[in-house]
Amino acid sequence: MSMDVTFLGTGSAYPSPHRGASALVLRTEGECWLFDCGEGTQTQLMKSQLRAGRITKVFISHLHGDHLFGLPGLLCTVSLNTNCDPQQTLNCVDIYGPRGLRQFLRVTLGLTGSQLIFPYAVHELEPTTDQSPEEGQLSAEMTAEHGPPHPQEQPGRTISLDVSSDSYLLFEDKKFVVKAFRLFHRIPSFGFCVQEHDRPGRLKTELLKELGLKPGPLYGRLKAGDPVTLESGHVILPSEVLEEAIPGRKVCILGDCSSIVGEGPLMLCSGADLLVHEATLGNEQREKAVDHGHSTPEMAAAVARACCARRLVLYHFSQRYKPCSLQKEGDEDDVSELKRQAEDALQDSGIEVTLAEDFLTLPVPLKR
Amino acid sequence: MSMDVTFLGTGSAYPSPHRGASALVLRTEGECWLFDCGEGTQTQLMKSQLRAGRITKVFISHLHGDHLFGLPGLLCTVSLNTNCDPQQTLNCVDIYGPRGLRQFLRVTLGLTGSQLIFPYAVHELEPTTDQSPEEGQLSAEMTAEHGPPHPQEQPGRTISLDVSSDSYLLFEDKKFVVKAFRLFHRIPSFGFCVQEHDRPGRLKTELLKELGLKPGPLYGRLKAGDPVTLESGHVILPSEVLEEAIPGRKVCILGDCSSIVGEGPLMLCSGADLLVHEATLGNEQREKAVDHGHSTPEMAAAVARACCARRLVLYHFSQRYKPCSLQKEGDEDDVSELKRQAEDALQDSGIEVTLAEDFLTLPVPLKR
Ligand SMILES: [Zn+2]
Ligand SMILES: [Zn+2]
Ligand SMILES: [Zn+2]
Ligand SMILES: [Zn+2]
DSSP states (O other): OOOEEEEEEBBSOOOOOOSSSSSSEEETTTEEEEEEOOOTTHHHHHHHHHOOGGGGEEEOOOHHHHHHTTTTHHHHHHTTOOOTTTSSSSOOOEEETTTTHHHHHHHHHHHOOOOOOEEEEEEEEEOOOOOOOOOSSOOOHHHOOSSSSTTEOOOOEEOBTTTTTTBBBEEEOEEEEEEEEEEEEESSSEEEEEOOBBBBBBBBBHHHHHOOOOOSOOOHHHHHHHHHHTTTEEEEHHHHOOOOBBBOEEEEEEEEEEOOOSSHHHHHHHHEEEEEEOOOSOOOGGGHHHHOOOOOOHHHHHHHTTTTTEEEEEBBBBBOOOOOGGOOOOOOOOOHHHHHHHHHEEEESSEEEOOOOOTEEEOOOOOO | OOOOEEEEEEESSSSSSSSSSSSEEEETTTTEEEEEOOOTTTHHHHSSOOOGGGEHOOOHHHHOOOHHHHHHHHHHHHTTTSOOOOSSOOOEEEEETTTTHHHHHHHHHHHHTOOOSEEEEEEEEOOOOGGGOOGGGGOOOOOOOSSSSOOEEEEEOEOOTTTTTTBEEEEOOEEEEEEEEESSSSSSSSEEEEEEEBBBOOOOHHHHHHHHOOSSSHHHHHHHOOOOOTTSSSOOOOHHHHHOOOOOOOOEEEEEEEOOSHHHHHHTTHHHHHHHHOSSSSSSGGHHHTTTTTOHHHHHHHHHTTOOOSSEEEOOOOOTSGGGGOOOOSSSSSSSHHHHHHHHHHSOOOOEEOOOOTTTTOOOOOOO
């Protein structure tokens, strides 16, 4: 199964003609999951190879405008790009994000008379008080749901921290389990861990034939992990006839942060194939970065090292850093310097570093 | 005094890489007034010659997302671009638009923790029930103000229709009077009339010298319209010594509409130097246009003719119409056909037609 990540915006604070505001898409076999949706994301989508109508789930790391202001417009445009077959009931678009997101969408879609042809549900993550300074926490008055729900709004869940695993279980299906974990920022922020399930190895068909088993339903039972008893009474165990399992891939995407919170982040991100981490400013501006709730390449590298990620991808760069393609000799703020800083911090770790750029697509290959 | 209009977005429904969503700027001597603010307006501003920090007033014609979704992000970026001199109190940014706009900004800025370094006030226009079908009207529940005001939100006015003039007086200062008028659309929509005051003509200085009056404070009194009595007892009337008054210019900008409502629009737009009117679809799609609350070039031309405008500017084109610069031989939807249709309808009227394009700047010259 193919899997890749496409960056639609890699700039911090606001969108510019050089860098879109935060947004990236994880794509697996035609389904697209959108992580963050800054203003202009729909236009960036149109410029990319991706199709807006394929977006089935949305994840919002935190409520800052540079990660959210594009969402109402994006939903409207997805709706315009969805073929409406009246015979067919359209799937619900699931939207995950911090408490307050449901009311944000209700008001923005409602007051603008925005019509959607599909239902949507907002599943809210309940932050804890140690994810931001006190002034960054929303009062109950602010997030209280008020006014009529949008005609397409379906009831959403409220997801609280599971203290034993220090994480939030967003959903699990046949292919994936997706969890969130806590980050520290000026306002509560989250990271997301997309874990593909391991898949059974291929059947050793030569061996099965030798054992006298012909292709048929019993093959399926073995592949599903069930033992099979032959007419002779001989029992075949799946482990005897299956090649090694194909390990699931793991992609972890962190929202804005100056640090992780609790044990959850490192446990969940352990061994990530791709760890996407912000690096808003260079190491030499660490104090300023931390003051604003952000990270430097060195700080991002420390997280990647602590969780033994295979690849660290940096994004969410200050707009002062032009994309490499527009960089001129002698420009002061050179984004490739951010890559060098992370590489310096990861010497001898074997962890590779990639700089994200708008429209960069990174494949997430199978491990073997 | 120089005066010009710059289009930042000329597309309908959503922003695309070819046409931004609705937004235009009226500029007079460094002050910028923004009319509508679709998603991506701040990026379009950065691409233009205009400066975000110069925006002092915002006018929203109606609450559809393609005219509004860019406003929260734009305010944040204007704030980042405003020099904060702690000695200086920053001017309040006045925002005018339909009922519901205040709550929209309160929620979008509030839930996202958006900080602004300047105060703002939202002055809401109270629509009448004949500006849209019933389903397009917002319930009191939807627009009820709820939740704490933004720390920078100042009290705004609620402006009701002045029945005698069939218009809404937004404000009047030394240079301008700005009024709004009613339009019919899927949701209540408004047009804006910016009327520059007439200015007194130049003093006939040769004549004044002959009369024995030397340059000084008396010149100012004459220019201000006051008569002056000489020592000889002779009275000089301003009309004797002033050249003809310089007539004020008038720019009228209409939001989305399939028709005007009441007497106000034609009275206010009478003799407009620039009449900016939407033309979403070509004449051959009139039924579809009207169904969606929109106009064709012929319909826009009829308004321009009825109010004897000097120049009709068409904008808000369906995204199917590519800009002229990207138009290829044989493309089906040719935007210049929209211009021809308006010109056909304006034959012998003397009214000129201009097609707006993103980043087009139109000067509004003095009349003589
Ligand atoms: Zn950010
Ligand atoms: Zn942030
Ligand atoms: Zn529109
Ligand atoms: Zn509209």
